Amino acid sequence: MTTWELSLLVTPKAVPEVRHLLRRHAYDVRLCASELLTNVVDHVGEGTPVTVRVVELSVGRIRVEVTDPDPRALPLLARPARVTDESGRGLALLDAPAVRWGVEQGADGKTVWCEVATDGTPSGARHPRPGALRGSVPRAVTPKRSP
Template identity: 45%
Template sequence: MVQQACMSRKPWDLAFTAAPAEVSALRRIMRTHLGLWGLHEAVEAAQLCVSELVSNVITHVGPGTPTTLAVSMSGTYVRIEVHDPDTRALPTLLNAATDSESGRGMALVEAVADRWGVQLRADRKVVWCELATGLCSSDGHSGGARVTRVEAMLSLYEAAKLPRPAGPNRSPVSVVVAEATAVDAIADLLHWLRAHGCDPDEALDRAQIHFEAEVGLSADMVQSRR
């Protein structure tokens, strides 16, 4: 029986110097790490939060400030922390005018995050926010019903090693139904691969190579027997 695998999501942190040029790099790093964690749906919100929290340090503490980005799982939430050494410049949630060019950073974080806050420590402050993932556990998989179906399907594949015999009198309707089921199964498998941090396009390419090689081998064997 195939057991549902767990997704390892170990905490990580990155020290950097706060500067406008760093923001885009941090956004790319967030996309990469959350993709490896199988949390693609959380990427855009996480990128926005990182942008605003780091920009807050640049604006209110100053460019060149030694800063650290830390990302972890807090239960089923993605927790994003930005550490800086200034315990006096605290972020404030402002009701900025819609045409204001500043003061809207924490309002944006408030809008996309499920919760946020500030922790003051002896040598630094930590501004954090958390994003819901929809996971059942911190090491579970995202993807919803499609991924769940594939987990069950893999168990059935493992239990039933032999394919069902194809009868000579199968009706056209059953073939159409089988084809639709196969298409759904392939789509579900692609969702499963994505939820496990794999590249669906690469898997499709590899599957196509195997398929064409096997079909070509079968054709060669038929030709050699004639």
């Protein structure tokens, strides 16, 4: 199992820099890392200390994790953004390529994670999720454990 890890103070400028550092990984991995970091900037605050981890799992998946110190700011896939909305698409962008995603809460922070397939199978063929983007269920409230 290979792990890549980086600790930093997240800023808007750091997002493309981390994406560049992950250039050897697939587009979906870079997209997920970017969205998770952007969510920290938007919902926890610029300059927040984070740890980014990319773990190659033995089950044909790559797990992307971002850990931050705020256990309260939980991501929710609530409703799709309207055409005129200037934000609100981040979790939908994360949800699309992800096989699964979730939140692990601790007393001193949380880790938001997702897993993407490394076998080249389109995400919709891997796991149909009826209504996933319609906002019927907040998907990240209950922590999901990886295998």
